[in-house]
Amino acid sequence: LAAGCARDAGGDAPVVGFSQVGAESEWRTANTRSVRSAIEEAGFRLRFSDAQQKQENQIKALRSFIAQRVDVIAFSPVVESGWETVLREAKAAGIPVILTDRSVDVSDESLYVTLIGSDFVEEGRKAARWLLEESPLRRGEDREGPVRIVELQGTVGSAPAIDRGKGFREVLGDDQDYRIVRTQSGDFTRARGKEVMEAFLKSEGGDNIDVLFAHNDDMAIGAIQAIEESGLRPGEDILVISIDAVRGAFEAMMAGKLNVTVECNPLLGPQLVDAIRAVQEGRELPRRIVVEESVFTREQAAEVFPSRQY
Numbered sequence: 001l002a003a004g005c006a007r008d009a010g011g012d013a014p015v016v017g018f019s020q021v022g023a024e025s026e027w028r029t030a031n032t033r034s035v036r037s038a039i040e041e042a043g044f045r046l047r048f049s050d051a052q053q054k055q056e057n058q059i060k061a062l063r064s065f066i067a068q069r070v071d072v073i074a075f076s077p078v079v080e081s082g083w084e085t086v087l088r089e090a091k092a093a094g095i096p097v098i099l100t101d102r103s104v105d106v107s108d109e110s111l112y113v114t115l116i117g118s119d120f121v122e123e124g125r126k127a128a129r130w131l132l133e134e135s136p137l138r139r140g141e142d143r144e145g146p147v148r149i150v151e152l153q154g155t156v157g158s159a160p161a162i163d164r165g166k167g168f169r170e171v172l173g174d175d176q177d178y179r180i181v182r183t184q185s186g187d188f189t190r191a192r193g194k195e196v197m198e199a200f201l202k203s204e205g206g207d208n209i210d211v212l213f214a215h216n217d218d219m220a221i222g223a224i225q226a227i228e229e230s231g232l233r234p235g236e237d238i239l240v241i242s243i244d245a246v247r248g249a250f251e252a253m254m255a256g257k258l259n260v261t262v263e264c265n266p267l268l269g270p271q272l273v274d275a276i277r278a279v280q281e282g283r284e285l286p287r288r289i290v291v292e293e294s295v296f297t298r299e300q301a302a303e304v305f306p307s308r309q310y
């Protein structure tokens with residue numbers, strides 16, 4: 001089949017129910033585009049549902065897919081816990097479940113076939129390694145007092161928020177020269193990122209922040225506005241580290257306001273299609289399909305920007 005040429009979704013084409021987290025970030029809209037276009041190109045029939053970042057909406061969507069007896073369910077779980085019951089219902093109905101992007105915390109591994117997505121713990125580690133090894137505040141540089149870090153977490157209870165926080169702390173270890181002085185969720189959105197950063201800046205010690213670690217680019221971009229409005233220079237007075245590597249982050253890096261972004265690839269559509277085919281054909285899949293990713297600094301931004309796909 002020629003690239004870009006969609007097959008007609010015929011009556012015997014598999015029906016895929018996909019429940020998306022929401023449209024909270026640039027990353028998410030790129031992920032939705034990738035899933036929709038890959039499924040369309042494969043000639044599968046798609047039932048798409050947007051959970052608006054609410055687990056209850058997602059559970060309803062999964063139940064409706066089960067009632068419709070779709071062939072495969074794929075979903076990116078808003079949070080990690082609370083899936084056991086609905087996944088058992090899918091299993092009882094004989095509908096295979098593929099996880100994309102985020103993981104679930106279940107005691108019975110047979111409740112899903114595979115998870116296609118990034119290693120979020122490693123992303124958190126990469127963010128901290130840049131700070132400790134490459135940044136202007138790296139280890140071994142002379143300075144007075146510890147490096148004071150504020151953290152904008154992703155959605156509470158979501159796999160990327162839990163794992164990125166874990167990986168970041170793992171690399172900081174018990175080094176007393178680097179301290180996380182404030183941490184709060186900005187729900188992966190620009191608006192919340194800005195609000196929470198404003199609160200950090202106004203809180204006690206808020207005039208003494210060295211580093212912002214944001215769990216995604218959108219929150220970092222919102223926070224950058226808050227930093228500027230407070231009269232400080234993001235990227236200089238406060239180093240800004242984030243995750244995703246979306247176009248907005250490259251623009252912020254080229255403007256000198258974001259120091260580094262750790263890549264998290266949202267273009268999972270083609271791998272999802274491959275997995276659906278494997279499931280349909282009864283082929284074995286690995287439990288975990290991981291995506292290769294890089295780290296980009298503001299020094300590389302202008303060169304890399306034209307080749308970015310999201």
Ligand code: AHR
Nearest residue numbers: 024025027101160188216
């Ligand atoms: O689950 C992936 C995360 O969700 C992305 O880092 C973030 O931007 C999104 O909202």
